[in-house]
Amino acid sequence: xxxxxxxxxxxxxxxxxxxxxxxxxxxxxxxxxxxxxxxxxxxxxxxxxxxxxxxxxxxxxxxxxxxxxxxxxxxxxxxxxxxxxxxxxxxxxxxxxxxxxxxxxxxxxxxxxxxxxxxxxxxxxxxxxxxxxxxxxxxxxxxxxxxxxxxxxxxxxxxxxxxxxxxxxxxxxxxxxxxxxxxxxxxxxxxxxxxxxxxxxxxxxxxxxxxxxxxxxxxxxxxxxxxxxxxxxxxxxxxxxxxxxxxxxxxxxxxx
Amino acid sequence: xxxxxxxxxxxxxxxxxxxxxxxxxxxxxxxxxxxxxxxxxxxxxxxxxxxxxxxxxxxxxxxxxxxxxxxxxxxxxxxxxxxxxxxxxxxxxxxxxxxxxxxxxxxxxxxxxxxxxxxxxxxxxxxxxxxxxxxxxxxxxxxxxxxxxxxxxxxxxxxxxxxxxxxxxxxxxxxxxxxxxxxxxxxxxxxxxxxxxxxxxxxxxxxxxxxxxxxxxxxxxxxxxxxxxxxxxxxxxxxxxxxxxxxxxxxxxxxxxxxxxxxxxxxxxxxxxxxxxxxxxxxxxxxxxxxxxxxxxxxxxxxxxxxxxxxxxxxxxxxxxxxxxxxxxxxxxxxxxxxxxxxxxxxxxxxxxxxxxxxxxxxxxxxxxxxxxxxxxxxxxxxxxxxxxxxxxxxxxxxxxxxxxxxxxxxxxxxxxxxxxxxxxxxxxxxxxxxxxxxxxxxxxxxxxxxxxxxxxxxxxxxxxxxxxxxxxxxxxxxxxxxxxxxxxxxxxxxxxxxxxxxxxxxxxxxxxxxxxxxxxxxxxxxxxxxxxxxxxxxxxxxxxxxxxxxxxxxxxxxxxxxxxxxxxxxxxxxxxxxxxxxxxxxxxxxxxx
Numbered sequence: 001x002x003x004x005x006x007x008x009x010x011x012x013x014x015x016x017x018x019x020x021x022x023x024x025x026x027x028x029x030x031x032x033x034x035x036x037x038x039x040x041x042x043x044x045x046x047x048x049x050x051x052x053x054x055x056x057x058x059x060x061x062x063x064x065x066x067x068x069x070x071x072x073x074x075x076x077x078x079x080x081x082x083x084x085x086x087x088x089x090x091x092x093x094x095x096x097x098x099x100x101x102x103x104x105x106x107x108x109x110x111x112x113x114x115x116x117x118x119x120x121x122x123x124x125x126x127x128x129x130x131x132x133x134x135x136x137x138x139x140x141x142x143x144x145x146x147x148x149x150x151x152x153x154x155x156x157x158x159x160x161x162x163x164x165x166x167x168x169x170x171x172x173x174x175x176x177x178x179x180x181x182x183x184x185x186x187x188x189x190x191x192x193x194x195x196x197x198x199x200x201x202x203x204x205x206x207x208x209x210x211x212x213x214x215x216x217x218x219x220x221x222x223x224x225x226x227x228x229x230x231x232x233x234x235x236x237x238x239x240x241x242x243x244x245x246x247x248x249x250x251x252x253x254x255x256x
Numbered sequence: 257x258x259x260x261x262x263x264x265x266x267x268x269x270x271x272x273x274x275x276x277x278x279x280x281x282x283x284x285x286x287x288x289x290x291x292x293x294x295x296x297x298x299x300x301x302x303x304x305x306x307x308x309x310x311x312x313x314x315x316x317x318x319x320x321x322x323x324x325x326x327x328x329x330x331x332x333x334x335x336x337x338x339x340x341x342x343x344x345x346x347x348x349x350x351x352x353x354x355x356x357x358x359x360x361x362x363x364x365x366x367x368x369x370x371x372x373x374x375x376x377x378x379x380x381x382x383x384x385x386x387x388x389x390x391x392x393x394x395x396x397x398x399x400x401x402x403x404x405x406x407x408x409x410x411x412x413x414x415x416x417x418x419x420x421x422x423x424x425x426x427x428x429x430x431x432x433x434x435x436x437x438x439x440x441x442x443x444x445x446x447x448x449x450x451x452x453x454x455x456x457x458x459x460x461x462x463x464x465x466x467x468x469x470x471x472x473x474x475x476x477x478x479x480x481x482x483x484x485x486x487x488x489x490x491x492x493x494x495x496x497x498x499x500x501x502x503x504x505x506x507x508x509x510x511x512x513x514x515x516x517x518x519x520x521x522x523x524x525x526x527x528x529x530x531x532x533x534x535x536x537x538x539x540x541x542x543x544x545x546x547x548x549x550x551x552x553x554x555x556x557x558x559x560x561x562x563x564x565x566x567x568x569x570x571x572x573x574x575x576x577x578x579x580x581x582x583x584x585x586x587x588x589x590x591x592x593x594x595x596x597x598x599x600x601x602x603x604x605x606x607x608x609x610x611x612x613x614x615x616x617x618x619x620x621x622x623x624x625x626x627x628x629x630x631x632x633x634x635x636x637x638x639x640x641x642x643x644x645x646x647x648x649x650x651x652x653x654x655x656x657x658x659x660x661x662x663x664x665x666x667x668x669x670x671x672x673x674x675x676x677x678x679x680x681x682x683x684x685x686x687x688x689x690x691x692x693x694x695x696x697x698x699x700x701x702x703x704x705x706x707x708x709x710x711x712x713x714x715x716x717x718x719x720x721x722x723x724x725x726x727x728x729x730x731x732x733x734x735x736x737x738x739x740x741x742x743x744x745x746x747x748x749x750x751x752x753x754x755x756x757x758x759x760x761x762x763x764x765x766x767x768x769x770x771x772x773x774x775x776x777x778x779x780x781x782x783x784x785x786x787x788x789x790x791x792x793x794x795x796x797x798x799x800x801x802x803x804x805x806x807x808x809x810x811x812x813x814x815x816x817x818x819x820x821x822x823x824x825x826x827x828x829x830x831x832x833x834x835x836x837x838x839x840x841x842x843x844x845x846x847x848x849x850x
Contacts, residue, residue, distance in 0.1 A: 002393070002402035004368040004386070128365060141377075149362040156362075156407050166631050167668040171681035172656035172732060195670065199714065203358035206317060210351040210422065211361060212377030214343030221376045222369075222385055 004222050012053040016227055017125040018133045022235040024124075026242040028117035033249045034256045036109035039116070046120040055123040062119045070115075071108050078104035127151055133225040141219060145208075161193055266429055266460040267291040267314055271328035273484075274309060274318055283309040285484040287328070293428070296461040298471040300495075301481035302505030302747040303719045307464040308354065310481065311431050314462060315351045316342045332429065347378065350422040352432040354464075354718070354745070359418035360406040367409070367417055368393070368402045374425045392424040396450060411438040411663070412617040419447060429460045436467065437745045438663075440616045440773050442813035448474060466747060469818075472496060472509045472530035480504055497528045507748045510776050510818035511535045514838075521839040523847065532821040539826070544847035547828050567807035570795040573604075579643075580604040581767045582628060582658075582736055587637035589627055597623040599791040600637070607735065610758055610768045612778040612799070615788035616813040621771045622663065624788070625738045628769070630654025641736065656685070659729035663740040663771075665721040668728070674700070674716075675709040678727045699731040702760060704753050719745045726757065736767045743774040755781055779803060779817040779833055787812045800832035 008014045024046075031038035050059040078100065085098025131144035165175050174181045208214075248254040272287040283306045291297050299307045312318040316337045319326045330337045333348050353359050364370035371392055375385045393399045396416055401409065406417055419435055432451065436444040448470050455461045455474070465471050471478060471492065478495040480488035482504040488495045495501060496508050511532050515525060523542060529535035540546065582605040589598040598620045605611060613621050626632040628639055630651040639646045646654045662668045671677040678699055682692045700706045703723040708716065713724050722742060729737060742754055758781065761768050772778060778785055778799060785802040787795040789812040795805055803809060803820040816824070819838065823831055827841040 002368055002399065004366065004372065004389070004402075128369075131363075145363055152362060152365070152407075159407075163667045164670065167662060167670075169631060169651040170629055170655050170660045170662070170668070171684075171728065172652050173681060173684050174650060174652040176650070195714065199666070200358045203353065203355060204360075204362055206321060207353060207359045207418075208361060209317065209321065209342050210315070210346070210353070211374035212343065212346035212425070214341065215346045215377050216341075216343060218379045219376055220379050220382055220385065222372055222382050224382075 010053055012049060012124060013126075014226065016133055016225055016231045017130040018137065019231045019234055020124050021121055021130070023238050024117050024120050026238040028113060030242045030245040031113040031117075032110060033246050036105055037256055039109060039112055042113070043116060046116055050120060050123045053124055059119055059123045062122070063116070067112065067115050067119070071112060074111060075104045075108045078107050128223060129225050132221060132223045133227065135219075135221070136225060136227050142213070145213070157193065157197065160197070164193055264293065265290045265331070266293045266295070266333060267462070268331040269310075269313070269328065270331075272310075272313060272330060273327040274313060274324055276322070276324045279324075282484050283324075284313065287484075287486060289479065289486065291460060291462060293460055294455070294458050296455050296463070296474055296476045297479060298463045298465055298475040298477070298492075299479045299481060300465065300468070300471060300506050301487075302749060303717050303745070305481040305505075306484040307481055308433050309484075311351075311433050311462060311464050313337075314429075314431050315349050316340070316345045317351075346374075346425075346427070348427055349429045349431055350425050350427040352419050352422050352430070352435050354433045354437065356411045356415035356418060356438055359421075360414060364406055366403050367398060367406055370406045370417055371398075371421050371424050374421060378425065388424050388426070392420050395453070396420040396423075397446070410617055412440065412443055415439055416443065416447065419450065423450060423454055427459075429462070430454060431462045433464045434466065434745060435463075436465075436470075438617075438741070440813065441775065441815040442616055444470070444773075466507070466745065468496070468507055468509045469511075469531070480506060492530055493528050496530060502748065505748045507751065511822075514818055514822055514835075517835045518839060518842070521836070523839070523842070532818050532825070536822060536825045539842055539847050542847040544826055544842050544845045546825050546845070567794060567805070567811050569793060570797055570805055570808055571793075572797040572801060577606045577608060579606070580640075581607045581609075581642055582769075583638075583640040584624070584628065585638045585640065587624075587627055587634045587639060589623055589632055590635045596635075596791060598627065601788075601793050602637075603786060603793060603796055605736070605767045605769070607767055608762050608765045609784065610762045610770070610782055611784045611786060612782040613769060613771045613786045613788060614773070614775065614778055614812065614814050615794075619788040619812065620791040621788050622740055625660060625740055625769065625771060628736070629658045629660040629738055631660070655734075656732065657734055658736040658738065659732050659734035660738045661722075661725050661729050661740060661742065663744075665718065665725045668725045669713045669721060672712055673709065674705055674711050674713055674724055674727075677713055677724055678705075678709075678731050681728065681732055695731045695733060699727040702730060702757055703727040719747065719750050722746070723750075723753070730757075730761070734766075737761060737769070739768070739770045739772075741771060741773070743772050743777055751777065773814075775803070775815045775817045779819060787814070789813070800834075801830065803833075804830040 027042055031042055047056065047059065050056050079096060080094060080100065082100040082103045083095060083097045087095055087097050089096040127148055131148045134144050135141055169175050176182065249256065269287050269289040272284055273282050274284040275282040287310060299310060301307050309318055312322060313330050314332065318324065320342045332345060361370060361373050364373055368389060371389045372385050375388060393402055398416060398420055401413060406414065409417065415435060415438055436447050439447060451461060452474055475492050478490065478492050479486055480495055480501065487504050488498055488501065496512060502508065509530050511529050511534065515529050515535055519525060525538045526541055527538060529538050584601055584603050587598060587601050588596065590596045601624060615621055623632065627634055630646050630649065633647065641654065641657050669677055671680055675696065679692055679696050682695060700709055703726055705723060705727055713721055726742065743751060746754060758768055758770065782799050785797065785799040786793055787802060787808055794812055795802060795808045803816050809816060819833060823838055823841065826845045831837040831841060
């Protein structure tokens with residue numbers, strides 16, 4: 001028989017996803033104040049944690065596929081768009097200056113700080129466990145439903161868009177020739193996508209009523225996320241540490 | 257009904273009228289209906305008669321969710337719905353909707369979680385959730401799908417999951433709106449057995465359904481709605497025997513059409529028969545002897561012929577009428593994920609030919625249609641239209657020669673009015689206005705939509721939206737047309753309209769392929785039938801032969817039409833689909849005519 005809640009052997013996978021999120025977000029906020037040097041610690045640490053959890057390949061793929069091209073483009077644009085200070089290198093109209101390099105490093109570091117935190121969460125936190133943990137902390141199930149369904153509906157919308165493009169092709173309308181043709185096909189496809197999404201939302205709301213979504217009273221679930229007092233203490237300590245870092249930097253006591 | 261009975265009623269509706277906003281006519285008018293606990297009441301009627309509105313009123317969704325003007329009262333287990341919330345009724349009434357595509361919760365990542373969702377909302381302890389979900393997965397043959405995402409399932413599989421998700425909640429009242437419209441005969445039979453099991457356990461069932469064999473077989477009482485009013489009410493025999501029944505746009509159980517045809521040929525039957533088994537029994541009372549030892553054999557009303565044989569493909573093709581228009585030459589197709597959906601299929605169609613394709617959900621029928629239409633490209637083999645390989649064209653260019661009506665009309669509709677929808681492709685293809693008007697008018701006329709050209713397609717019932725998509729494809733004036741499940745959810749008027757459309761297209765010289773689960777429709781209106789099972793063509797024969805191929809029918813898991821079931825009862829040989837021949841066989845077996 002199928003086991004609906006598979007046993008989790010890994011300590012990080014087993015951890016309360018809200019605690020994981022809290023720790024990563026605290027690191028992220030502190031990192032934005034600390035500056036580029038923060039990444040020298042956070043990137044290897046997050047890679048180690050993700051590797052321990054068994055998702056290193058996914059993490060590196062996300063970094064390579066999403067982060068690398070964006071960061072490269074951002075770095076080059078910042079480098080060339082800002083001028084000032086010493087000129088390190090010049091060719092034709094391109095000048096590489098002290099200010100440009102400083103800005104490029106600063107902004108791309110911020111982007112990497114935010115991006116790597118998001119990817120770490122995406123690799124370490126499973127959505128059903130996250131929303132269940134929220135419910136256990138007293139968040140209204142309607143709120144967690146909206147959160148969960150929004151994420152899950154994205155691949156469904158992609159499939160739906162494909163079907164609608166198929167419907168256009170099935171009526172003899174070109175959808176996959178040159179860019180102009182594609183754009184012409186894409187615009188009418190947007191209308192049925194939105195229309196059908198709205199209709200689906202209404203019908204799905206009826207289906208949810210039938211499944212007792214608004215039934216008053218206590219709810220239960222097969223999935224129980226561990227939620228101890230230690231988890232809450234860890235979160236509070238992480239927030240305090242984050243605040244301490246910010247205060248130390250802002251007051252000039254620590255200059256990273 | 258006296259006061260004690262009323263107090264004990266599962267559902268009590270008094271003077272119920274309901275009008276949707278912006279509608280000039282009420283959807284329900286003066287409905288008085290009492291349903292006893294444990295009773296199975298089926299609601300039938302033409303499309304637009306108010307069946308789904310009545311079902312939603314029993315669940316409290318009308319008017320609390322779908323707003324409108326409501327008069328009268330609806331009481332469920334003694335509670336007036338006017339006072340309570342929709343959520344509170346979950347514990348009393350389980351509701352299964354018509355459309356399988358939107359019945360998944362959207363938050364469950366597995367089928368198992370989908371079934372557990374409602375139980376969690378009801379506060380059932382986790383251990384009880386596990387045992388109830390495990391048992392329901394077993395009962396509904398969903399165990400192999402337990403770990404799959406509900407979004408990845410076919411329409412038929414989603415329909416099964418939706419029903420299982422409600423049955424597992426064990427509410428005392430079940431309201432079920434056309435639960436099998438997307439399902440093949442085998443799965444339909446299995447679904448009804450599930451509902452019957454719930455009914456046998458004491459649950460009250462209110463069913464909205466077009467499949468009259470099932471209605472006749474399972475219902476304690478049938479309510480026929482017409483134009484929002486109760487037109488007929490009584491036992492299945494009383495309602496279906498009433499001559500007014502067909503006038504209200506309701507199809508009768510097939511056994512009754514056979515009975516009528518036999519009576520026209522001089523047989524005076526002692527009573528009304530709602531099933532082939534009953535009809536055979538009555539003919540035996542007239543002296544007819546069944547095949548074999550002469551003992552009346554049980555005839556399966558809804559299930560397939562069970563013969564444990566692995567059939568060889570049966571291909572009996574009449575010579576084509578002229579050059580082939582469509583040639584499918586040893587075509588196979590494998591989806592990118594590695595699942596092979598069509599395996600080495602070969603067949604040919606000529607102009608003016610109308611062919612049915614039947615088979616279980618997942619047999620490869622829709623994939624084959626998409627290969628012919630050009631939406632998919634064969635992994636191997638070749639599809640040729642008028643001698644040209646479809647690989648010579650883009651998908652859109654192929655589609656200008658092969659029109660395809662999707663199974664789900666909502667995948668195809670995206671304009672604000674019926675007129676815009678039907679005209680859309682013609683405009684995009686740059687046809688002159690005069691030609692566009694001529695084609696659109698003709699397509700709307702043929703599909704019965706002339707007076708609905710200004711309507712928003714999304715305001716029309718699903719069955720009518722299907723005709724909107726059919727009109728859109730007819731207007732393209734392609735040489736080949738493919739219809740995917742056009743009979744699903746159609747009432748008698750819709751079915752007759754569809755038959756007229758198919759005849760007219762054949763008359764115009766179009767090659768038409770119809771994919772359907774309606775075996776009576778196939779047996780009566782197609783000269784040639786292709787049976788698919790397990791990705792392959794299992795039979796391609798004249799329809800009068802198809803349903804006598806017992807091993808093929810069993811492997812494809814489709815029903816034998818009522819005519820063939822009755823023939824098999826009285827005659828060992830294959831007599832085609834001629835009513836005169838059947839009457840002769842029955843007379844020769846000893847039955848007395850008047």
